Amino acid sequence: MDAIPRITGSLVQSFTICPRQVWLMSRQICPDEDNVYLELGRLIGCRAYGRERKEVHIGHLRLDLVRRGGKECVVGEVKKSSRAREAARMQLAFYLYELREMGIEAEGELLFPEERRRERLVLDASLAREVKELKEQIEALIRRENPPPAARGPFCGKCAYAELCWA
Ligand code: SF4
Incomplete structure (x- = not known):
């Protein structure tokens, strides 16, 4: 691969779940757009947060x-559920890290509306180090x-890649 694509929050989240998924995403081998779980995630986010939600x-x-x-x-x-909580936590930590690089200090909040849960996330020195190492591993x-x-x-x-992997 000539140029490494920019590391995104989705790649960070997927890396914690499955490195193969990251590789497929980096090649833009698109998952099934109709994938019901992706859509469900979108819907739940919109309903639960209504006017408060902003993309x-x-x-x-x-x-x-x-x-x-x-x-x-x-x-x-x-997030729809806390099943992949660690992956979601690292995705959010990545956002905080990238924002800091842009000069924006922010705190994070993981929200699981279906479970009526929220967790605060602060990017301290050790978490920032983790994100930096994660970015290097993904690259x-x-x-x-x-x-x-x-x-x-x-x-x-x-x-969304299940058919590709297991057909
Ligand atoms: S279906 Fe394939 S890409 Fe998706 S989690 Fe399983 S092995 Fe990884």
Whole structure:
């Protein structure tokens, strides 16, 4: 691969779930647009947050929600369930990291509206280091000529690439 695509929040989230998924996404092998789970995720986010929800696009960042919280800006990441909580946490940490690189200090909030849960996320020095290392690992993965082999995992059932991997 000549040029490494820009690392996005989706790649960071997927890396925690399945490296093969990241490689496929980086080659823009598009998942099934009709995938019901993707759509469900969109709908739940809209319904639960109604007027409060704002899709904020800043360069390569797609933030579900941004609001003022005290002195700081709060970036919210809305998820259908906390099943992939760690992946969602790293996605949000990535957004905070990238915003900091742009000179914007923000706090994060993970939102699981179906479970009526929210979790605060602060980008401290150790989390920032984790994000930096994660970005380096993703870049190394994307540079590979071939994707890692498919390996069955707990997220395959709901993955948009399932047909590609297991047909
Ligand atoms: S179906 Fe499973 S192995 Fe294939 S990309 Fe999705 S999560 Fe990874």
